[in-house]
Amino acid sequence: MTLPILLLLFNRPKLTKVLISKLKEIKPSKIYINIDGPRKNNSKDIVLSKEVMKELQNINWTKNIKIKLSKENKGCRKSVKEAIDWVLSEENSIIILEDDCIPSIKFFNFCSKMITKFKDNNRIKVITGNNFQNKKIGDGDYYFSKYAHCWGWATWKRAWNDYDEKMSFWNKFKLSDEWKSLHQHKYENEYWKRKFDLVSANKIDSWAYVWLASIWFNKGVSITPNQNLVQNIGFNHESTHTYGYDVDKYSRVINDEDITFDNHPKDININKQADLFVFESHFNGKYNFWPWRFVYIVKILIKNPNIFLKKLKNKLK
16 A cells, blocks of 8 residues: 555554554554653653563564654643644655554555545545444545544645634634534534644643644535444553543444445535534533533443542643
Protein backbone atom coordinates (compact mmCIF):
# COMPACT_ATOMS: atom_id res chain seq x y z
CA MET A 1 0.00 0.00 0.00
CA THR A 2 1.51 3.29 -1.11
CA LEU A 3 -0.69 5.79 0.74
CA PRO A 4 1.35 7.18 3.68
CA ILE A 5 0.22 6.35 7.20
CA LEU A 6 0.64 8.41 10.36
CA LEU A 7 0.60 6.53 13.68
CA LEU A 8 -0.23 8.54 16.80
CA LEU A 9 1.26 6.79 19.82
CA PHE A 10 1.83 7.51 23.49
CA ASN A 11 2.24 5.07 26.38
CA ARG A 12 0.34 1.90 25.42
CA PRO A 13 2.80 -0.70 24.11
CA LYS A 14 0.28 -3.56 24.16
CA LEU A 15 -2.08 -1.69 21.85
CA THR A 16 0.82 -0.57 19.69
CA LYS A 17 1.81 -4.22 19.26
CA VAL A 18 -1.68 -5.15 18.05
CA LEU A 19 -1.74 -2.24 15.60
CA ILE A 20 1.66 -3.07 14.12
CA SER A 21 0.65 -6.70 13.76
CA LYS A 22 -2.36 -5.59 11.73
CA LEU A 23 -0.32 -3.22 9.58
CA LYS A 24 2.03 -6.07 8.75
CA GLU A 25 -0.82 -7.66 6.78
CA ILE A 26 -0.87 -4.82 4.25
CA LYS A 27 2.74 -3.66 4.58
CA PRO A 28 2.37 0.10 4.00
CA SER A 29 5.47 1.39 2.27
CA LYS A 30 5.69 4.75 4.05
CA ILE A 31 5.04 5.25 7.76
CA TYR A 32 5.23 8.35 9.93
CA ILE A 33 5.15 7.88 13.69
CA ASN A 34 4.49 10.53 16.33
CA ILE A 35 4.98 9.65 20.01
CA ASP A 36 3.92 12.15 22.63
CA GLY A 37 6.35 12.46 25.53
CA PRO A 38 5.91 11.33 29.14
CA ARG A 39 3.83 13.44 31.48
CA LYS A 40 5.71 15.50 34.05
CA ASN A 41 6.92 13.54 37.06
CA ASN A 42 5.46 10.33 35.67
CA SER A 43 8.07 7.57 35.79
CA LYS A 44 5.57 5.01 34.48
CA ASP A 45 5.17 6.98 31.26
CA ILE A 46 8.94 6.93 30.73
CA VAL A 47 9.02 3.15 31.00
CA LEU A 48 6.00 2.65 28.77
CA SER A 49 7.35 5.06 26.16
CA LYS A 50 10.51 2.96 25.90
CA GLU A 51 8.38 -0.16 25.51
CA VAL A 52 6.45 1.50 22.68
CA MET A 53 9.76 2.26 20.94
CA LYS A 54 10.73 -1.41 21.24
CA GLU A 55 7.50 -2.46 19.53
CA LEU A 56 8.39 -0.27 16.57
CA GLN A 57 11.29 -2.61 15.84
CA ASN A 58 8.68 -5.07 14.55
CA ILE A 59 8.07 -2.83 11.55
CA ASN A 60 10.48 -4.81 9.38
CA TRP A 61 8.81 -4.69 5.97
CA THR A 62 9.91 -1.15 5.06
CA LYS A 63 12.77 1.19 5.86
CA ASN A 64 10.76 4.25 4.89
CA ILE A 65 9.87 5.19 8.46
CA LYS A 66 10.08 8.61 10.10
CA ILE A 67 9.70 8.93 13.87
CA LYS A 68 9.16 11.97 16.08
CA LEU A 69 9.51 11.33 19.79
CA SER A 70 8.67 14.27 22.01
CA LYS A 71 10.82 14.77 25.11
CA GLU A 72 7.90 16.29 26.99
CA ASN A 73 4.18 15.72 27.04
CA LYS A 74 2.36 18.10 24.72
CA GLY A 75 -1.14 16.75 25.27
CA CYS A 76 -3.67 15.59 22.70
CA ARG A 77 -4.43 18.91 21.07
CA LYS A 78 -0.91 20.15 20.47
CA SER A 79 0.75 16.79 19.83
CA VAL A 80 -1.72 15.58 17.19
CA LYS A 81 -1.98 18.94 15.46
CA GLU A 82 1.81 19.22 15.15
CA ALA A 83 2.07 15.61 13.95
CA ILE A 84 -0.44 16.10 11.15
CA ASP A 85 1.19 19.43 10.23
CA TRP A 86 4.53 17.61 10.00
CA VAL A 87 3.29 14.85 7.70
CA LEU A 88 1.23 17.09 5.44
CA SER A 89 4.19 19.40 4.97
CA GLU A 90 5.67 16.47 3.03
CA GLU A 91 2.60 14.64 1.69
CA ASN A 92 -0.63 15.57 -0.08
CA SER A 93 -2.77 12.97 1.66
CA ILE A 94 -2.50 10.68 4.67
CA ILE A 95 -4.18 7.90 6.66
CA ILE A 96 -4.18 8.53 10.41
CA LEU A 97 -4.40 5.83 13.09
CA GLU A 98 -4.14 6.08 16.87
CA ASP A 99 -2.75 3.15 18.82
CA ASP A 100 -6.16 1.78 19.79
CA CYS A 101 -7.68 1.96 16.31
CA ILE A 102 -7.31 -1.40 14.57
CA PRO A 103 -8.26 -1.20 10.89
CA SER A 104 -9.66 -3.95 8.70
CA ILE A 105 -7.96 -4.61 5.38
CA LYS A 106 -10.96 -3.07 3.65
CA PHE A 107 -10.31 0.22 5.45
CA PHE A 108 -7.15 0.83 3.43
CA ASN A 109 -8.88 -0.03 0.18
CA PHE A 110 -11.71 2.35 1.07
CA CYS A 111 -9.36 5.21 1.97
CA SER A 112 -7.24 4.75 -1.16
CA LYS A 113 -10.26 4.84 -3.47
CA MET A 114 -11.86 7.84 -1.76
CA ILE A 115 -8.58 9.79 -1.59
CA THR A 116 -8.25 9.44 -5.35
CA LYS A 117 -11.89 9.99 -6.26
CA PHE A 118 -12.39 13.14 -4.18
CA LYS A 119 -8.90 14.65 -4.19
CA ASP A 120 -10.05 17.77 -6.04
CA ASN A 121 -13.42 18.17 -4.32
CA ASN A 122 -12.96 20.89 -1.72
CA ARG A 123 -16.24 20.06 0.00
CA ILE A 124 -14.90 16.69 1.14
CA LYS A 125 -12.63 17.07 4.18
CA VAL A 126 -12.49 13.64 5.83
CA ILE A 127 -12.75 9.94 5.03
CA THR A 128 -13.62 8.02 8.18
CA GLY A 129 -13.46 4.28 8.76
CA ASN A 130 -16.15 4.45 11.45
CA ASN A 131 -19.81 3.59 11.14
CA PHE A 132 -22.05 3.95 14.20
CA GLN A 133 -25.34 3.20 12.46
CA ASN A 134 -27.73 0.30 12.98
CA LYS A 135 -28.70 0.01 9.30
CA LYS A 136 -27.45 0.79 5.80
CA ILE A 137 -27.66 4.45 4.85
CA GLY A 138 -28.58 5.53 1.33
CA ASP A 139 -27.98 3.75 -1.97
CA GLY A 140 -24.18 3.51 -1.99
CA ASP A 141 -21.32 1.71 -0.25
CA TYR A 142 -20.82 4.91 1.74
CA TYR A 143 -22.75 8.06 2.62
CA PHE A 144 -22.00 11.70 3.42
CA SER A 145 -22.05 13.12 6.92
CA LYS A 146 -21.27 16.31 8.82
CA TYR A 147 -19.55 14.20 11.48
CA ALA A 148 -15.81 13.58 11.07
CA HIS A 149 -15.20 10.49 13.19
CA CYS A 150 -11.50 10.06 13.88
CA TRP A 151 -11.00 6.46 15.03
CA GLY A 152 -9.13 5.69 11.82
CA TRP A 153 -9.45 8.32 9.09
CA ALA A 154 -7.82 9.96 6.09
CA THR A 155 -7.55 13.46 4.71
CA TRP A 156 -5.75 15.76 2.31
CA LYS A 157 -3.36 18.68 2.79
CA ARG A 158 -5.88 20.99 1.11
CA ALA A 159 -8.50 20.01 3.73
CA TRP A 160 -6.19 20.20 6.75
CA ASN A 161 -5.33 23.77 5.74
CA ASP A 162 -8.77 24.68 7.16
CA TYR A 163 -7.72 23.65 10.67
CA ASP A 164 -7.88 26.80 12.80
CA GLU A 165 -6.01 26.12 16.05
CA LYS A 166 -7.36 29.25 17.75
CA MET A 167 -10.92 28.76 16.46
CA SER A 168 -10.81 32.43 15.52
CA PHE A 169 -14.13 32.06 13.67
CA TRP A 170 -16.11 30.63 16.57
CA ASN A 171 -17.59 33.69 18.33
CA LYS A 172 -19.20 34.94 15.13
CA PHE A 173 -19.99 31.51 13.69
CA LYS A 174 -22.06 30.37 16.69
CA LEU A 175 -24.39 33.36 16.19
CA SER A 176 -24.80 32.85 12.44
CA ASP A 177 -27.67 31.39 10.43
CA GLU A 178 -25.21 28.81 9.07
CA TRP A 179 -24.66 27.50 12.59
CA LYS A 180 -28.37 27.33 13.34
CA SER A 181 -29.04 25.39 10.14
CA LEU A 182 -26.37 22.80 10.89
CA HIS A 183 -28.41 20.99 13.53
CA GLN A 184 -31.91 19.55 13.45
CA HIS A 185 -32.61 19.60 17.16
CA LYS A 186 -32.14 22.21 19.88
CA TYR A 187 -30.29 19.67 22.03
CA GLU A 188 -27.74 19.07 19.28
CA ASN A 189 -27.25 22.79 18.74
CA GLU A 190 -26.78 23.48 22.42
CA TYR A 191 -24.53 20.46 22.99
CA TRP A 192 -22.02 21.54 20.35
CA LYS A 193 -22.22 25.18 21.32
CA ARG A 194 -21.24 24.29 24.91
CA LYS A 195 -18.53 21.91 23.74
CA PHE A 196 -16.91 24.36 21.33
CA ASP A 197 -17.11 27.17 23.91
CA LEU A 198 -15.00 25.02 26.25
CA VAL A 199 -12.56 24.02 23.52
CA SER A 200 -12.20 27.60 22.34
CA ALA A 201 -11.39 28.63 25.92
CA ASN A 202 -8.76 25.83 26.12
CA LYS A 203 -10.72 24.04 28.84
CA ILE A 204 -10.83 20.80 26.82
CA ASP A 205 -7.59 19.34 25.45
CA SER A 206 -8.88 18.14 22.08
CA TRP A 207 -7.66 18.57 18.53
CA ALA A 208 -10.69 16.65 17.21
CA TYR A 209 -13.22 19.24 18.37
CA VAL A 210 -11.16 22.03 16.84
CA TRP A 211 -11.05 20.05 13.61
CA LEU A 212 -14.78 19.36 13.59
CA ALA A 213 -15.61 23.02 14.24
CA SER A 214 -13.22 24.04 11.45
CA ILE A 215 -14.88 21.60 9.06
CA TRP A 216 -18.34 22.88 9.85
CA PHE A 217 -17.26 26.51 9.49
CA ASN A 218 -15.89 25.69 6.04
CA LYS A 219 -19.06 23.81 5.03
CA GLY A 220 -17.16 20.53 4.89
CA VAL A 221 -18.48 17.03 4.35
CA SER A 222 -17.16 13.66 5.56
CA ILE A 223 -17.34 10.29 3.81
CA THR A 224 -18.64 7.46 6.01
CA PRO A 225 -18.56 3.77 4.97
CA ASN A 226 -21.75 1.75 5.20
CA GLN A 227 -20.03 -0.76 7.43
CA ASN A 228 -17.66 -0.23 10.32
CA LEU A 229 -14.07 -0.68 9.12
CA VAL A 230 -12.11 0.09 12.30
CA GLN A 231 -12.26 -1.45 15.76
CA ASN A 232 -11.52 0.68 18.78
CA ILE A 233 -9.86 -1.54 21.39
CA GLY A 234 -8.83 1.24 23.77
CA PHE A 235 -11.71 1.10 26.22
CA ASN A 236 -10.00 0.80 29.58
CA HIS A 237 -8.79 2.91 32.50
CA GLU A 238 -5.77 4.10 30.50
CA SER A 239 -7.92 5.71 27.82
CA THR A 240 -7.86 9.49 27.49
CA HIS A 241 -11.36 9.99 26.07
CA THR A 242 -13.11 6.62 25.62
CA TYR A 243 -13.18 5.21 29.14
CA GLY A 244 -16.79 4.38 29.94
CA TYR A 245 -18.05 3.95 26.38
CA ASP A 246 -20.07 0.91 25.33
CA VAL A 247 -17.24 -1.57 24.73
CA ASP A 248 -19.33 -4.08 22.76
CA LYS A 249 -20.61 -1.39 20.43
CA TYR A 250 -17.23 -0.01 19.37
CA SER A 251 -15.03 -3.09 19.54
CA ARG A 252 -17.46 -5.32 17.68
CA VAL A 253 -16.13 -7.70 15.05
CA ILE A 254 -15.71 -5.94 11.73
CA ASN A 255 -18.07 -7.02 8.97
CA ASP A 256 -15.38 -7.38 6.32
CA GLU A 257 -17.53 -8.87 3.56
CA ASP A 258 -16.78 -8.65 -0.13
CA ILE A 259 -17.38 -4.94 -0.75
CA THR A 260 -15.53 -2.92 -3.38
CA PHE A 261 -16.67 0.65 -2.56
CA ASP A 262 -17.44 1.17 -6.23
CA ASN A 263 -21.16 1.71 -5.59
CA HIS A 264 -21.18 5.49 -5.22
CA PRO A 265 -24.04 7.65 -3.89
CA LYS A 266 -25.84 9.59 -6.58
CA ASP A 267 -25.38 12.98 -4.92
CA ILE A 268 -23.09 14.58 -2.36
CA ASN A 269 -25.72 15.41 0.23
CA ILE A 270 -25.37 15.06 3.99
CA ASN A 271 -27.75 12.43 5.35
CA LYS A 272 -29.41 14.37 8.15
CA GLN A 273 -31.33 11.40 9.51
CA ALA A 274 -28.13 9.38 9.87
CA ASP A 275 -26.38 12.29 11.58
CA LEU A 276 -29.21 12.74 14.06
CA PHE A 277 -28.93 9.05 14.93
CA VAL A 278 -25.20 9.53 15.56
CA PHE A 279 -25.89 12.45 17.87
CA GLU A 280 -28.49 10.49 19.82
CA SER A 281 -26.58 7.20 20.07
CA HIS A 282 -22.89 8.15 19.96
CA PHE A 283 -22.97 11.56 21.63
CA ASN A 284 -25.84 10.64 24.03
CA GLY A 285 -28.30 13.19 22.63
CA LYS A 286 -30.76 14.53 25.19
CA TYR A 287 -28.99 12.63 27.98
CA ASN A 288 -26.47 15.46 28.11
CA PHE A 289 -29.19 17.68 29.59
CA TRP A 290 -31.25 17.68 32.78
CA PRO A 291 -33.45 15.92 33.75
CA TRP A 292 -32.34 13.27 31.24
CA ARG A 293 -28.79 13.57 32.54
CA PHE A 294 -29.93 12.13 35.86
CA VAL A 295 -31.30 9.05 34.09
CA TYR A 296 -27.98 8.60 32.28
CA ILE A 297 -25.97 8.88 35.51
CA VAL A 298 -28.16 6.30 37.25
CA LYS A 299 -27.71 3.91 34.31
CA ILE A 300 -23.92 4.20 34.53
CA LEU A 301 -23.97 3.70 38.29
CA ILE A 302 -26.06 0.53 37.98
CA LYS A 303 -24.24 -0.92 34.97
CA ASN A 304 -20.67 -0.21 36.06
CA PRO A 305 -19.94 1.52 39.39
CA ASN A 306 -16.21 1.75 38.54
CA ILE A 307 -16.92 3.84 35.46
CA PHE A 308 -19.24 6.04 37.51
CA LEU A 309 -16.52 6.67 40.11
CA LYS A 310 -13.94 7.35 37.39
CA LYS A 311 -16.16 9.94 35.73
CA LEU A 312 -16.99 11.52 39.09
CA LYS A 313 -13.31 11.74 39.98
CA ASN A 314 -12.55 13.45 36.65
CA LYS A 315 -15.32 15.99 37.28
CA LEU A 316 -13.93 16.84 40.69
CA LYS A 317 -10.38 17.47 39.46
